[in-house]
Amino acid sequence: MTRGSKFLLALLRRGAPVLASTPRELPAEVGDPEPVPALRRMGAMAASEASPPSDPLMIRATRYAVLLPLACRLVGLPLTWLWLVLGNGVPWWLTVVAWAGTVFTAGSAVWVLRVPDLRGRWTRLLLWVDLVFGVALGLWCGLWIPLVYLAGTVALWTMCRGVLTGLALAALGSVLLGLGAGDVTGIVGLLLVVVTAAVGSLVLLGLATRLALAIGMRLGQEAERARTERTLHDTVLQTLEAIALTEGGEAELARVRQAARVQAHELRRALNSSSAPDGLAAELATLATEMAREGLRAELAISDIGDDQLSEARRIAVRDAAREALRNTMKHAGTRDVVVRMEERDGGVVVITRDHGVGYDEDERPPGFGMSESMKARLAEVGGWCRVESRPGRGTRVTMWVPR
Known part of the structure; x- marks a missing residue:
């Protein structure tokens, strides 16, 4: 694998966890404040390193990627149920299933927002429960409600585990729903559209995250440079100016030495301020x-x-x-x-x-x-x-x- 494809390929292969990677440096084109051609900037972002995640805040923030498919399903399930009710009506048990899926989806979104889960153990459990529930719907609950739910499941797994996982689940959903509906082609097409949309969202989110990291790193470096300049101005430069103003003599020399010691202590403390x-x-x-x-x-x-x-x-x-x-x-x-x-x-x-x-x-x-x-x-x-x-x-x- 070449250096120029690490981040983008890792993102497509492993999904949202790659967003938490925090490289030590990024190509200059990524955070350059001067106008840079869009394709060149995006190419630099795609070519950046996908180093292992190390920042807890970034790890937690990547979990928010699942909110988009959850929000789509949270809206799609009630609308599909309402469409069926206004059409030919639905049996009571399908109403229960539709609203149970809606409540579970809403609870999942709230859980993602409120529970840290830095190790991802409960997030993995949530994904598997969601998948099992979607497969059960596909086997026993008709077409439209299971289709909407499984579309959300495919999008979730695509964003969390990568493109290959999303395609595999799209194939599984097509088989499950096609057995009862008889229209496998239409279902396959719809689920492939879902995978494509999820991949597009994942790539855009990844590029936006890299751009934000680059801007933050550049601003942080500028702030650190300004802080260092102020520290030197307040210590070394001021002392040198004071030395230039003093006259000769042993007493003045002793005072200058004392001032130099004081400023050396202050500079050392500023550079290593852990006390x-x-x-x-x-x-x-x-x-x-x-x-x-x-x-x-x-x-x-x-x-x-x-x-x-x-x-x-x-x-x-x-x-x-x-x-x-x-x-x-x-x-x-x-x-x-x-x-x-x-x-x-x-x-x-x-x-x-x-x-x-x-x-x-x-x-x-x-x-x-x-x-x-x-x-x-x-x-x-x-x-x-x-x-x-x-x-x-x-x-x-x-x-x-x-x-x-």
């Missing part, structure tokens, strides 16, 4: 201590608001934004004193840094003072916002808010 969070208040206290080593006196005003309920992503976003605000105070404010306040506001947590330095005209921002955009982007990623207010001679206030 349990201490809460935003503790993070701000650590940040104030870190900045004190570099000569900034930060006065903390922390309210007791249970900030440990913040998610790690929001806590880190606020901490890094506050660090950037404090570093910009050191570089541009002309003062070494700043107040850092944390309190509850509007259902979230707000952190405010306030200095009484030289300030600046917001229409004429100093060179290198790009914190507004980077901080806004950082906090917006976690559902928050940032506002920078400054006036010449009146200092600068930076307000950072995130939801709980």
Whole structure:
């Protein structure tokens, strides 16, 4: 089997479980945001790897593929029964069978939506029960009601177990129903149409899943790249700029070394952030201590608001934004004193840094003072916002808010 046919052939051979495969990478054409010819993009998706499924969410999501044939049968059975009733009427037992099949189909759809079943054991049992019920209908219950039910069964097995299984069940259904109806050709044609529709749905679903994976991988890589750039900006770049501003002497050299050690520790923690969070208040206290080593006196005003309920992503976003605000105070404010306040506001947590330095005209921002955009982007990623207010001679206030 060639690399270029793995995903599509595996999908046709094994059905919906292949949708859960999560490759480490996909061809560039799949997630390319630039216009790409449709056939070329679909060919790249079909040519991608069908690696073994590993993500529990993807495994569970593939079970939703059965909802389409279940929904079709859920509508088809009552309509067929109503058509027969309005025509020549139906015996009571066939009415019971039709509505029993409808209830079973509805229960199956609800079960798929509500029960995780990551190992697929109960899903396999459900498929076999459905098949046995359909075969029983084909043997003893006439033509139309069993035909509609078996059409749903063929579609279910085609999507869950692949094309060969669907064709085998279509042949079985044709034999069962043809024995009583005498019109095998028409039944075979109808069930082949069902198999074709199921295969088409499966292929479209597979290609759409691959496209969504490619877009998600590309956006994830871009987000990770932006996060890394911000981490470097908040640590290494800021320290290098501080070093460039210092004068010579043993005392300054010792301070630079200490700052380098602190930033190395912060960078290491950012790249390997597996430790349990201490809460935003503790993070701000650590940040104030870190900045004190570099000569900034930060006065903390922390309210007791249970900030440990913040998610790690929001806590880190606020901490890094506050660090950037404090570093910009050191570089541009002309003062070494700043107040850092944390309190509850509007259902979230707000952190405010306030200095009484030289300030600046917001229409004429100093060179290198790009914190507004980077901080806004950082906090917006976690559902928050940032506002920078400054006036010449009146200092600068930076307000950072995130939801709980």
